[in-house]
Amino acid sequence: MKKKDKKKFKRKDIRLKNISIDNIEHFENMNIIEEKRAKKKKFEKGEQSSKANLVLKKGRIIEVKSNNYCNVEIDNKLLECSVSGRLKMIDFNTRTLISVGDFVNVDFSQEPRIEELLPRKNTLSRFVDNSLQTEIVIASNIDQVIITAAYRMPDLKLGLIDRYICAAKIAGISPIICINKIDLAASIEDVKQELLFYEQNNFKVIFTSIIDNTGLDELRDTLINKDSVFSGHSGAGKSSLINILQPEINLKVAEISEYHQKGVHTTTSSKLIPWSFGGYLVDTPGIKTFSLHSKQKQLLPKIFPGFAKYSLDCKFQDCSHTHEIQCGVLNAVENGYIPEERYNSYLRILETL
């Protein structure tokens, strides 16, 4: 290269560096993302050449012991497997890449190692700093969430149930409602009346008590051969119900004084615990609730319990059922088909997102 040319190149370089970047943070993030993309590509290339030697078997992650080790169920046996480094890079937006409930391919050509994550049917996630970018997957491939609420102690709040139902629907997990401590009700018929709206809208509602054993058979029948997570406020009786269905699980039951102490838990990692009657209990210590994210706000008008059939009459497809003309939901509220209390609960959830 001639001396003259060299100078030219240098000047260009300087000019580039002087371009102002409005959002330097964004730019830096892009760099990191590009870097990771390049790394991932490199790994994929490497994988192609070595893949021929892999001896793969499908399994399911039952417990995540650390970032590097998992207990995997393969052919009805539990096996500790390491996690391929390549897998830790695939989705860099997600902090926890593999989770309990994941179906994976394990390589047996050497020490058993998880090589492939199979597509998920759904995930139970938590968002750090309310940002979709930092999603923490708590569990995957779950059939149903048992939304557990006490009838009394603490008092039943249907608004909370609405919230859980919405979160479950957005996650693609079937919600089941379980009203526990029904022994504290003067009349079970009155409680059933309070929950009628949900039953009318095809939600399964189970009324239970560990004091007089109400509804325990029905609860067990609902759990058979399904993978279920219990969700609900502290003190609702989740651990008590699980323990009475399967005493060997022996979860810690809170003292009454511990009701408002959030985050009381005894184990440190999530796991799938097999029920003696088939299916798994998804045990997620420390996370008793799963949350709605503000970016999911636009889904709410479509999935709020009992709204779907009336929103067919809304003039606008993206109707928020708040101020629009010709709104099927507002009409249904006016005519008493949707209880005002439920509609107000909808507005409260909208507001908080």
Ligand SMILES: Nc1nc2c(ncn2[C@@H]2O[C@H](COP(=O)(O)OP(=O)(O)O)[C@@H](O)[C@H]2O)c(=O)[nH]1
């Ligand atoms: N009266 C009554 N108390 C219950 C029932 N189920 C649980 N409890 C009590 O409620 C409290 C909280 O129960 P726990 O299982 O720890 O709730 P969790 O936080 O949802 O796991 C404990 O003192 C239980 O004994 C029930 O069906 N009836």
Ligand SMILES: [Mg+2]
């Ligand atoms: Mg508990």
Ligand SMILES: [Zn+2]
């Ligand atoms: Zn509407």
